Amino acid sequence: NAGVTQTPKFRILKIGQSMTLQCTQDMNHNYMYWYRQDPGMGLKLIYYSVGAGITDKGEVPNGYNVSRSTTEDFPLRLELAAPSQTSVYFCATRGVQETQYFGPGTRLLVL
């Protein structure tokens, strides 16, 4: 039982490049989330999904896209990377009693 896994752990992108951050869960949770965390800041919600085929924007969705074709996977797509997207990205699921479980994070540096 791996919980929430994220790949890659670390990535350096050049400005204008694109990439997909992968998130997979094996807990059969319907709700999944993407957050970003900038240094010294709390987590800000980018996108979330309440189930396969259903996604919605969070607080900071600009520059990102998501899809949810299966319960297990919730990839986050960055198009045209910008230095402002340098951050740590956390994927999370929601289980019983509304508790969220976080993946280990992906550290992204855009230069």
Next chain:
Amino acid sequence: QKEVEQNSGPLSVPEGAIASLNCTYSDRGSQSFFWYRQYSGKSPELIMFIYSNGDKEDGRFTAQLNKASQYVSLLIRDSQPSDSATYLCAVLQAGTALIFGKGTTLSVSS
């Protein structure tokens, strides 16, 4: 945008002391409140959740909720150096997603 406010700290306490972490929230309709601990370079991990006014105890941790004052706190008794971390307060918004405060950094000195 609903807000969750925390003092950034750092809050410094000696080993064995009680650490008190505070959080206020703006959405009066919020019903569920969470405290997460985050070590440097790691992901947040849940410490406690609380839904009802009053106190909830779990080992050395006590969460306190006052909905009338829109205030939630976390007390850590017998603080240990291993408690040194950033503590994030989170509030469930619209039953859908957590809104996080910026976190309070706690430093416990031995």
